[in-house]
Amino acid sequence: MPTGRKYDIVLFGATGFTGELTAEYLARTAPAATRWALAGRNEAKLTAVRSKLAAIDPALAELDLLTADVTDPASLRAVAEAARVVITTVGPYINFGDPLVAACAEAGTDYVDLTGEPEFVDQTYLRHHARAVETGARIVHCCGFESIPYDLGAYFTVQQLPEGVPITMEGFVSASGIFSGGTFHSAVTAFSRLRSSAKAASDRRKAEGRPVGRKVRGVAGKPRHESAVEAWALPAPTVDPQIVLRSARALDRYGPEFSYGHYLAIKKLPVALGLAGGVAGLVALAQVPFARNWLLGRKKAGDGPTAERRAKSWFRVRFIAEGGGKRVVTEVSGGDPGYGETAKMLGESALCLAFDKLPKTSGQVTTAMAMGDALTDRVIAAGIKFSVLEGPS
Numbered sequence: 270m271p272t273g274r275k276y277d278i279v280l281f282g283a284t285g286f287t288g289e290l291t292a293e294y295l296a297r298t299a300p301a302a303t304r305w306a307l308a309g310r311n312e313a314k315l316t317a318v319r320s321k322l323a324a325i326d327p328a329l330a331e332l333d334l335l336t337a338d339v340t341d342p343a344s345l346r347a348v349a350e351a352a353r354v355v356i357t358t359v360g361p362y363i364n365f366g367d368p369l370v371a372a373c374a375e376a377g378t379d380y381v382d383l384t385g386e387p388e389f390v391d392q393t394y395l396r397h398h399a400r401a402v403e404t405g406a407r408i409v410h411c412c413g414f415e416s417i418p419y420d421l422g423a424y425f426t427v428q429q430l431p432e433g434v435p436i437t438m439e440g441f442v443s444a445s446g447i448f449s450g451g452t453f454h455s456a457v458t459a460f461s462r463l464r465s466s467a468k469a470a471s472d473r474r475k476a477e478g479r480p481v482g483r484k485v486r487g488v489a490g491k492p493r494h495e496s497a498v499e500a501w502a503l504p505a506p507t508v509d510p511q512i513v514l515r516s517a518r519a520l521d522r523y524g525p526e527f528s529y530g531h532y533l534a535i536k537k538l539p540v541a542l543g544l545a546g547g548v549a550g551l552v553a554l555a556q557v558p559f560a561r562n563w564l565l566g567r568k569k570a571g572d573g574p575t576a577e578r579r580a581k582s583w584f585r586v587r588f589i590a591e592g593g594g595k596r597v598v599t600e601v602s603g604g605d606p607g608y609g610e611t612a613k614m615l616g617e618s619a620l621c622l623a624f625d626k627l628p629k630t631s632g633q634v635t636t637a638m639a640m641g642d643a644l645t646d647r648v649i650a651a652g653i654k655f656s657v658l659e660g661p662s
Contacts, residue, residue, distance in 0.1 A: 274378075276304045277623045279352040281337060281369065282359035283307040284314040287383065287413075290612035291358060292318055296325040298651070299620060306333035308348050339365045342372070349376040354619045357382045361458040362389040370397050370408060377404035379622045383413030383615050386458075387508045388466035391473040394633045402632040407639050412618040413611030416512040417636055418442075418586045418653075419531070421645050422601040423513045424637040425655050426588040427523050434593035435526035439488075440513070441498045441534040442505065444584040444606050461556060485517045488530035492541075497598070498587050500534035501541040507531070516637035524592060534587070579605040587658075597660035603653040610653065617647040 280295065282288040292307060299305065309315050315334045323330035335351070337344035339359065349355060349372035359365050362384040373380040374397040384390065390410045401408050411420070419440055430436055479485070487510055495502040510531035517523040535541035584606035588599045603610045618636065621627070625643040636644055649655055 274353045275351045276306050276333070276353065278303065278305040278354045278356060278619050279308050279335065279348055280305065281308040281348060281355060281357040283318050284309050284311060285358050287608055287612060287615075288358035289318055289321070290608055291356065291615050292322055293325065294612045294616040295619075296322040296329055298616065300624070301328075303620075303623075306335055306351075308335040308337045310336065310338040312336055339368050342368055345369050345372040346376065349373045349378045352378055354379040354381065354623045356615060356619045358615070360384060360386075362386050363392075363458060363462065367393060367396065374398075374401040374404060374406050374408060377406045379407045379409070381409045381412045381615060381618045381622065383415070383611055384410050385413075385415035385508050387511060388462055388469045390508060390511075390633075391466075391469035394473055395469070395476060398633045405631045407622060407630055408633040409618065409622070409636060409639050410633070411508060411512050412615050412636060414584065414606040414614070415507065416509040417614045417618070417644075417648065418584065418601045418603075418606075419509040420512045420516055420635055420637045421641075421648070422586050422588055422599065422655070423529065424516060424520075424522075424641060425601070425645060426590050426597060426599045427527075427592075429597040429599065429657060429661050430590060430595055431593035431661075432522065432524075434524050436524045436590055436592035437528045438588060438590035439490075439530040439532065440510075441495065441500070441502060441532050441587045441589075442509075442584070443498075443500065443534045443536075443587075445582050480518045482525070483518075483521070484526045485514055485523065486528050487511075487514050488528050490530045490532060495532070495534070497589055498534045500536050501538055502532040502534055503541055505531050505533045512635050516635045519635070519638050579609050582606060582609075584610070595661035598658045600656045600658055601653065602656070613651050613653070614648055617651055618644060621647055 280288065280292055283292045295305060307315050307318060312334060319329065319332050319334060322332060335348055337348045345368050355373055355378055357369055362382065363386050366382065366384065366389055370380060370393045393408065397408065423438060423440065426438060427436060490504045492503050510529055513529050517527045582605035585600060585602040590597050621640045621644045627640055627643055630639050645655065
C-alpha cells in the first residue's frame, strides 16, 4: 500500500448515477478520519454532488474536488499519484477505462471499478498487469454486483467443504431490478464487440497460463429445469464465472480440481424464453451501427431507477457444491443489486484495500484473491447476507 499520499480514496466519476450513490455511501459509512476526494471532468457537477454530501455530513462541505478527464493523461496521473486507492465508475470501461488503469499501475495505486465487461478486464491484464506487479498496485475489477456475490460467494462456499479435495460447484442467480443508462450502454457496447472480446480472451489465456498440478475448469452447461432452486436454469456466459475461475486458479483452497457452472434462475418458462430471445435480439442489433446507435439513444448514460424502485429490488445467488463426499448449499442475498448494493460493495472494497490487513498481492487480482475474508466480513456487516442453507452433509 503506497504511503505518503494526500488521500486514502479518490472517487472518479462521482457525478454519474452509480458514482453519486457510491459517494453517498462513503459519506455515511467511511471512518471520520478517512481522507477522500471526488474527481471528474465537470467541476460544477462535482460541486453539486459535494453539496448533497454535506447534507449527510456537514464536514464534507470542504471535501476536495479534483478535475480529471480520461482524455488528459496528466490529470489522471495526478489523481493516481495523490491516492492510495482510486474508485472509478466511468463506463463503458472499454471506451473510457484504460487510461486510469494505466495511471494507477504506473503509480503503484490500488484501483477498483464495477465493470462487467470481459474484454476490458482481459485487455487491462495484457497491458498493465506486469507493470502493476512491479509497482505493487492491486488492480481489482468487478467490485459491484458483478462480481462480488459470485466471487466471494464461491469462496465462502468452498470454505464449508473439506480441504484438499476435488470440488464441483454451480451458482444460480435470481434478481429483480432495472438497468441504468450506463449499464445498458456498457452491455450494448460489449455485445457489439464479440469478436474482439474473444480475441482478448484468447490472448490472455496464452499469456496467463494455468496452475501447475491443479485443474480448474468452467462448465458451459445447458438450459434445464433445476429442482434445487425450483427454476429454469439458463447458462450465463457473463464476466462472473470468469472471475470465480480466476480466483480458483490462484487459491489452493479451491482444491486439486475445481469446476464451476453459472446460471440465471428464472421461475417461469415463458419469462426464461423471453429473456433468451431478448438478449439474442440485442446482440443481433448491436452488430449493426445504425441499430446500435438507435439502441444507445433509448437510454441516457446518467439515467437510473428511482429510490422507490430500488427499494423494491433484490438479488439472490444460490450455490450448490460437492467435495470430499460432502454436499453444501449456500446463498448470498441482498437488496437492489445494480445500484444500492453495488455502491455498497464498491465502497467497502475501497475501504478494505485502504485500511485492512490483507494478503500480499499485486497486479490484476480478484476480490477473493486480494481481500477474501476481510471483504466478506465487511459486506456482511453492511447488510449483505451469506448463509449456509444445507450441509455440509
